[in-house]
Amino acid sequence: MTNGKVTARQKILAAAAEVSRDVGPAHLSLDxxxxxxxxxxxxxxxxxxxxxxxxxxxxxxxxNLFDDALCEKDxxxxxxxxxxxxxxxELFMVDLEQCQPPPSGILAAMAENxxxxxxxxxxxxxxxxxxKAGAQSESAALIIYxxxxxxxxxxxxxxxxLTPDExxxxxxxxxxxxxxxx
Amino acid sequence: MTNGKVTARQKILAAAAEVSRDVGPAHLSLDxxxxxxxxxxxxxxxxxxxxxxxxxxxxxxxxNLFDDALCEKDxxxxxxxxxxxxxxxELFMVDLEQCQPPPSGILAAMAENxxxxxxxxxxxxxxxxxxKAGAQSESAALIIYxxxxxxxxxxxxxxxxLTPDExxxxxxxxxxxxxxxx
DNA sequence: TTGACAATACCGTCCAGACGGTACAGTAAA
DNA sequence: TTTACTGTACCGTCTGGACGGTATTGTCAA
Numbered sequence: 001m002t003n004g005k006v007t008a009r010q011k012i013l014a015a016a017a018e019v020s021r022d023v024g025p026a027h028l029s030l031d032x033x034x035x036x037x038x039x040x041x042x043x044x045x046x047x048x049x050x051x052x053x054x055x056x057x058x059x060x061x062x063x064n065l066f067d068d069a070l071c072e073k074d075x076x077x078x079x080x081x082x083x084x085x086x087x088x089x090e091l092f093m094v095d096l097e098q099c100q101p102p103p104s105g106i107l108a109a110m111a112e113n114x115x116x117x118x119x120x121x122x123x124x125x126x127x128x129x130x131x132k133a134g135a136q137s138e139s140a141a142l143i144i145y146x147x148x149x150x151x152x153x154x155x156x157x158x159x160x161x162l163t164p165d166e167x168x169x170x171x172x173x174x175x176x177x178x179x180x181x182x
Numbered sequence: 183m184t185n186g187k188v189t190a191r192q193k194i195l196a197a198a199a200e201v202s203r204d205v206g207p208a209h210l211s212l213d214x215x216x217x218x219x220x221x222x223x224x225x226x227x228x229x230x231x232x233x234x235x236x237x238x239x240x241x242x243x244x245x246n247l248f249d250d251a252l253c254e255k256d257x258x259x260x261x262x263x264x265x266x267x268x269x270x271x272e273l274f275m276v277d278l279e280q281c282q283p284p285p286s287g288i289l290a291a292m293a294e295n296x297x298x299x300x301x302x303x304x305x306x307x308x309x310x311x312x313x314k315a316g317a318q319s320e321s322a323a324l325i326i327y328x329x330x331x332x333x334x335x336x337x338x339x340x341x342x343x344l345t346p347d348e349x350x351x352x353x354x355x356x357x358x359x360x361x362x363x364x
Numbered sequence: 365t366t367g368a369c370a371a372t373a374c375c376g377t378c379c380a381g382a383c384g385g386t387a388c389a390g391t392a393a394a
Numbered sequence: 395t396t397t398a399c400t401g402t403a404c405c406g407t408c409t410g411g412a413c414g415g416t417a418t419t420g421t422c423a424a
Contacts, residue, residue: 026208026293111208111293139355146332153335
């Protein structure tokens with residue numbers, strides 16, 4: 001799990017996200033995921049005993065991907081005030097340039113059973129709390145959190161409406177709000 | 183269409199949204215929708231020749247519900263500067279008190295085929311443009327738009343993380359940003 | 365005014381295909 | 395010998411949607 005080798009498990013999870021993107025979250029089938037991952041269906045079921053468990057793991061997978069990226073950025077900015085908030089903001093700046101695929105597995109999980117998003121809720125709450133803890137102004141932290149959540153959701157749904165230019169402007173404005181002292 | 187009578191069509195669309203909430207977006211079946219609407223499956227298929235058309239109409243239905251509510255609030259606040267932006271903000275204040283069900287039909291449409299959200303994208307863009315047109319500061323409009331989008335998406339996914347108190351604070355802060363002059 | 369026909373708004377049934385999941389025998393590396 | 399699979403065969407269920415029928419209402423020529 002902690003070595004550099006790409007495990008079958010990881011391949012399957014990545015494949016599931018791709019299939020969800022390709023055929024629509026509601027049409028994610030175990031057959032298609034196994035095929036995409038280059039694994040037999042029996043092999044898939046060996047790692048994930050049923051679809052619910054696969055989707056559960058898929059949510060965790062995306063959460064970890066995001067958290068890893070955030071923590072890495074946080075370390076880069078260590079020492080600065082509000083490093084987490086700044087890291088979160090920068091994450092979106094980077095994404096703007098080299099746009100990564102959205103965490104489509106989340107959508108598949110939600111489509112199957114909205115209750116599977118409970119870990120997302122927990123993660124988001126702790127993220128918000130950490131942001132609030134580091135910020136001078138509570139409402140600034142709340143606004144930034146929500147605005148970034150807005151960007152994330154638009155990407156997730158692929159209903160991105162802001163131009164890259166607008167997105168840059170918002171991000172810098174939010175940065176100013178973060179830096180401002182009440 | 184313009185009379186007060188609740189048509190079978192409308193009953194079916196409302197039923198579809200309810201079913202989506204109840205069984206999960208991916209498990210919205212025509213049978214279940216027909217049953218919930220008090221209509222036979224044949225009757226449903228008469229109004230919507232296939233599932234895709236039903237979901238297409240469902241997206242439009244939710245968009246109209248939202249737009250009607252927004253326009254009504256806008257009229258109430260007519261004359262004031264930034265009336266649209268203020269109306270949008272107030273809509274969330276009202277929703278906070280008497281929480282309405284989320285537009286779950288949108289999720290069903292997205293689960294089936296993300297492309298069905300294209301009208302949402304178009305609507306959002308015009309909404310943003312109207313907000314920008316009425317605002318003194320572009321970045322203020324962008325931030326408010328995104329933050330509200332953040333709230334909407336959290337509700338839609340049922341991963342609402344903010345306490346009612348926090349939500350009130352954000353909404354009033356956003357109101358101040360809207361009112362502030364650069 | 366009436367009889368013929370057509371459009372509207374459904375109902376109830378049936379079916380092919382897809383999907384989740386099981387079972388099990390085999391295999392190759394560690 | 396255990397772990398980690400592959401491959402095949404299969405079952406039961408669900409679902410979209412096609413189809414044929416029906417009741418009601420409207421239209422319009424004779």
